[in-house]
Amino acid sequence: MPCHEAPTVPPVSWDDLPDGIVVVDADGRVQVFNAAAVKITGVAATTAVGRQLTDVLPLLDERGNDWWECSRVSRNLPRVTGQPERRLTFAGSQCERDLNVTVRYVRVEGQLVQVALSLRDTASRERLERNRADLVSTVAHELRSPLTSVKGFTATLLAKWDRFTEEQKKLMLNTVNTDADRVTRLLAEVLDVSRIDSGRIQMRKQIVDLDLTLRRVVDGKVAAGEATHDRFAVFTDGKLPEMWLDSDKIEQVLHNLVDNALRHGAGTVTIVMRGTPTGAEVTVADEGEGVPEASASRVFAKFWRGATRGNGTGLGLYIARALIEAHGGTIMVGRAPGGGAEFRFVVPAGAPVFA
Ligand SMILES: Nc1ncnc2c1ncn2[C@@H]1O[C@H](COP(=O)(O)OP(=O)(O)OP(=O)(O)O)[C@@H](O)[C@H]1O
Numbered sequence: 001m002p003c004h005e006a007p008t009v010p011p012v013s014w015d016d017l018p019d020g021i022v023v024v025d026a027d028g029r030v031q032v033f034n035a036a037a038v039k040i041t042g043v044a045a046t047t048a049v050g051r052q053l054t055d056v057l058p059l060l061d062e063r064g065n066d067w068w069e070c071s072r073v074s075r076n077l078p079r080v081t082g083q084p085e086r087r088l089t090f091a092g093s094q095c096e097r098d099l100n101v102t103v104r105y106v107r108v109e110g111q112l113v114q115v116a117l118s119l120r121d122t123a124s125r126e127r128l129e130r131n132r133a134d135l136v137s138t139v140a141h142e143l144r145s146p147l148t149s150v151k152g153f154t155a156t157l158l159a160k161w162d163r164f165t166e167e168q169k170k171l172m173l174n175t176v177n178t179d180a181d182r183v184t185r186l187l188a189e190v191l192d193v194s195r196i197d198s199g200r201i202q203m204r205k206q207i208v209d210l211d212l213t214l215r216r217v218v219d220g221k222v223a224a225g226e227a228t229h230d231r232f233a234v235f236t237d238g239k240l241p242e243m244w245l246d247s248d249k250i251e252q253v254l255h256n257l258v259d260n261a262l263r264h265g266a267g268t269v270t271i272v273m274r275g276t277p278t279g280a281e282v283t284v285a286d287e288g289e290g291v292p293e294a295s296a297s298r299v300f301a302k303f304w305r306g307a308t309r310g311n312g313t314g315l316g317l318y319i320a321r322a323l324i325e326a327h328g329g330t331i332m333v334g335r336a337p338g339g340g341a342e343f344r345f346v347v348p349a350g351a352p353v354f355a
């Protein structure tokens with residue numbers, strides 16, 4: 001029987017860790033200063049190792065006191081194992097920045113031998129928190145206008161039901177209906193965005209017939225009365241390989257591209273699917289105004305809407321890009337031969353995933 005030797009895996013080094021790691025001895029002399037710590041503080045490892053922590057990494061608490069000095073009492077208490085994450089200011093000679101610092105005490109028979117500090121830059125977390133706050137305020141703002149209309153029309157109808165003609169009542173109820181749909185759509189999109197932003201997209205790959213999926217999307221649009229069949233020209237160029245994709249997510253992407261072509265574009269919507277050496281490519285083109293070149297990189301941004309804003313929230317393409325990228329594919333926008341917008345995505349054929 002052939003004998004396969006297990007490959008030797010090199011041990012993880014301090015430099016492989018994503019957090020800044022600083023290890024000092026009981027007297028505060030630096031023993032380890034990993035690559036992430038160098039990146040966060042701008043202090044070279046060769047400068048730091050062997051020197052006193054208070055010299056190379058002066059850390060101040062919120063009152064401006066020297067943290068190493070202030071934490072002496074807790075270091076000397078044998079049962080204390082460390083300090084939970086807290087924000088300290090690194091007051092370097094070149095720069096000053098806030099760091100989230102977590103501390104562990106290494107003791108041998110109750111005697112302190114080492115102190116390990118993990119450092120995290122606060123900037124990226126603050127950016128994330130700011131993004132989240134922006135999302136909340138934008139969503140609240142987006143919800144306000146349809147809800148104001150729902151409330152306004154229903155209140156008016158309830159108060160003055162007899163004073164309106166059948167036609168006027170129907171018009172108001174139609175508006176209420178459309179606005180309620182808009183709220184539902186917005187909430188579904190926001191849930192998708194939250195799943196994407198927190199890295200919780202779950203892929204369920206199966207063999208997908210792209211042609212069939214696309215026809216389902218087009219038929220759905222026709223059934224909903226948003227277009228007639230003659231607005232679409234669908235071509236499949238050659239034979240597509242067997243595609244392992246998340247069927248619902250690909251349908252969602254196609255749905256948004258087709259929906260955009262109908263709502264923001266004009267004329268015939270031409271959809272072409274073709275096989276590539278590694279998967280498939282799909283283009284959705286229309287004959288409208290198109291996306292100005294200057295905006296091409298922004299159409300995929302969260303909440304971005306151009307002049308043709310219509311009823312949308314500007315989340316469709318952000319979600320579409322994330323879903324395509326979750327498949328290992330790419331999506332881009334360009335100009336269609338007919339002058340309108342042309343969205344093109346490529347997805348690899350993929351392979352079954354066995355859990
Ligand atoms: N085919 C197109 N032609 C012209 N402009 C387009 C086209 N597709 C998208 N856009 C522009 O890109 C913007 C962003 O599109 P996106 O799909 O992300 O949002 P939306 O359609 O406005 O809202 P929704 O979240 O409901 O999809 C649109 O508001 C529109 O201005």
Ligand SMILES: [Mg+2]
Binds near residue numbers: 312317
């Ligand atoms: Mg859209």
